[in-house]
Amino acid sequence: SLSILATGTAPPFDYAWSFAGETGKNVDDVPAGNYSVTVTDANDCTETANTTVPAYPPISFSAKADSATCYNLPDGAITVETPDTTLVFSLDGGTFSQDKIYENLPATNYEVFAQDIYGCVDTLPIIVPSPPPLVLSMPADAEVQLGDSLEIKVLASGLEPLTFHWADSFYLSCHNCPNPVSKPLSNVLYSLTVTDKNGCTAFDQLQITLHYIVDVFVPNIFSPFAASDQNSRFDLSFGPAAKNIRLMRVFDRWGGLMYEIEDVVPNDNSRAWDGRYDGKVVLPGVYTWMLWVELADGTTRKYQGDVTIIR
Template sequence: YTINEPAPIVVVLGEPVPPICFGDPGLITIDTIYGGAGMAFLDYSYSVDNNGLFLPANQPATVFGQSHIITVEDPAGCHQDASIDIPQPAEIIIAMDDSRVVELGDSTTVNPVVSPFGTYTYEWTPEDYILNGVMSQDITIKPFSSQEYTLTVTNPDGCTATAKIFIELDANRNVYIPNGFHPDGDGDFNDEFRVFACTGVQAINYCRIYDRWGGMVYQQTEIPPVCEGGSKLWDGTINGKRANEGVYVYLIEVTFLDGVTLVYRGDVTLLW
């Protein structure tokens, strides 16, 4: 009476279907099994990485990119292991700032760095305030409101990565109005009442100046905004004659690039 030892279980794995993109699953299959107590291919089952779930031999298994152990079981409960390496595609990584502050009227250029090196397409959303188009890797933004932008990068296989940057608008109202002037003819900035309208100012709509009794002594409209040196307004005269020294009241309306219009009210002292 002879007890025959079953032939060893032989496992031949099929060519794996690797994942196309980082984090996507691939597929593994079993091409051939024989030996052990099995008589036909479907007599066997298998599990992946000893997860306790046994699949029919003809059913593909979904796996992620890494090394895996395939355990084949025959009808008698005998096991045979085989190993397989599933390649993991490189992850697309976008490196850029999370946020940036931009002063009203200024612009900023965002320069994302994408790795690994390769050919990509780029798309930014939304398109608001982007000066050079949404399909560029580097973009220049001139914002009139705070906005979050999303960059989507796609490689030739259709794999994508996204990153976001928040552009915060610093709506600083860059308007300076002196509280006095001294028109002595020496050629300095004090010879006229001026308004200094700098970055972010679109237009000075009007300037009106009143004496202490409410009489208008000066009016000008559509004044070009000037930062360096300021926009020249009143020279201190009324109908070509010197106005009395004293305190006058001004109203100056300014429109900014983001559409906000403000009226500045205050006092200015005239000294001869």
Template sequence: MPPPQSGGNSKLHISCDPLEPFCGLMGGPGCIYNAGGISAIATDKYVSSPDISTIGQTNITLSFWYVANGQSGNDYGSVRLSDDGGLNWFPLLTQYFNPNPNVPVTCTQESIAIPVNYENISNFRIGFRWINNDDATGADPPFSIDDIELSVPSSGPPPVTDFNASITSICEGDCIDFNDLSTNSPTSWEWSFPGASPASSTSQNPTSICYNTAGSYDVTLIAFNANGSDTLEKTQYISAVICLLPSCNFSFTDSNLCEGDCIDFTDLSSGTPTSWEWSFSGASPSTSNLQSPTNICYSSVGTYDVGLIVTNTNGSDTLNEIQKINVSATPTIQVSDDSTIFIGNNIQLSASGGLTYQWSPSTGLDDPTSSSPIASPSQTTTYTITITDQNNCTATDSVKIEVLSLQSLFIPTAFSPNDDNQNDVLYVRGSGIDQLSLKIYDRYGRMIFTTTDISKGWDGSFKGKPLSNNVFTYYLSGLYLSGEIIDQKGTISLVR
């Protein structure tokens, strides 16, 4: 039998001889036991533990779970003890059997107080015995044991270990302190600090534990009291890094500005700064504590400095950019006066004060990048001019050209194509016309003439042959320059 232990599987199970006919009914091969029926046999079987030391132990209790069948005084299990390593055995009086064979057996826990003469010896043993006679009276199976345990009273619980450090993220070379937080009144401590100096301690709260090399380190504490010990390891609990001063640096979206321009600044400092102090001479706002401030505006011509101080836990660094921001004046723009023209006419615009020019909209302009473009708008238009000088600064102004509508349309009701140079060709006459479509039909519905060119007229012929006197129908459609639609029809008399 292996050493008794709590929660183990130390069992003594007497079943049957594999040669007996009832063996299969009684649970498999084992020691011979047959309560009755065929070839009843007397059995006396036992198992025992190895030597167990009880030195320093008192008030020992033996406990186990058992299932027992059998017959009182004849077929039963029992417990026996030895104080000389198994040379001599002392049987305990309790017999384990089933007092009522008609009732199924159940698993029962047994506790036995070990006599004091088995205390403070080095070769204590426990054993279990099964006896049955051959009178063919009894019940199967006989005796099963589980969860054998020897215990002594405890004076209190063992420690529950816990601890913390004054800081867990440090710079290499830093020293820190540790605090024992264990419960249940530990009386001694064993600390382990791999990678630190010192690497171990037996103090309850060790101080000045130094980590001289960057890395991640485990910490272990074993706390002891009279009732036992407990171990806690915190892996990668201490992180030591190489700590550097910050190095200040920054950038900005532009250094050559015009009056009223705003720019953004970006912190490029290394060393993981945690705070920033910006100064912007001549700007609004003039200071900032943001990491990367935006919308810093310069409203006056001049040259200005920019300063930044960055700080981390190890110190600070400063960078001053002297006369770094240059602010130029806005150019002075001159533009022609507002004007009025009749539709279909044009006018020259003019602007000055820049190196380059851009007019908008470009509709109706012969060259929108000229300082003096020709404007032919079909409707009232406000032209915006943007000039850019040598500093890339811009100025904007506008000029309004009002277009007066002067539109008319006329088509004769008769003409005489007789080659007398008087009213020989039928033309559409008018002003302010943008698009035109003329269609002429005879009385049979044939289209005998069409044009979209106001300068082309009908000479009274069809397919090259002169037509005789008659009345013709026309349809006239189109669009005035003002955007008004032309839609007109009527009749024309051809008289030769």
């Protein structure tokens, strides 16, 4: 701005500046340059004064933003850089200081203010970015029958690579994969922690309840004389809880051992009793059987009953 102070014995004074249109004693918003003003009093006496509006150097600075480490974590930062050691700075219109680093910032939009020694101010908008959220979703709590298995399908997304850690890996096929298979022998609570590239973590749990159900089917009648394979053998059927047929015996009514097998995979009936003893079909009648089954949890159960052979 420009101002002129005129004194003399013949006021009022008229002002004529060297640029058109300005006739007051104060002129604002004047660009840098050389200027003159002519003052004329009531007696038409004139006096001219010259002045210079200096050109101040432009404010030179830049800023860079560091992303927050984790989604919704206020640990972002802004660093101001400038070759001018006289500048002072402010973040979002706060107090000016020589601090050039602003830390512990949440991810959002900011404005950096720079002020020079002349009181001139410039601004620079900047964004502290946010990483994508780390999302973890486990299946609903589940129920599993003894001997059955369950694939735990985990949904996880975030800043890759992601790492997986199962704190309780009992009965799991792996302890650091996203979709392990569980074959539990008891009730179990699984806890999963997922960690992203920046070390951010997400946590979830899954409860599996074991149902101790043992399905064993033993026929009560069959005919080795049948023309077809249907009902012509002593075929056994087991549910998933059965791990091994430790021993199977069949006796006639006098206690004679007619048939015996050991350590057979359940539902493998390739060695099922065909109603023969010493290569000959036994007589029709009632026969007693005993069965010992090893279960998936390592325990053994004994079953017994009778079967009728008919023609």
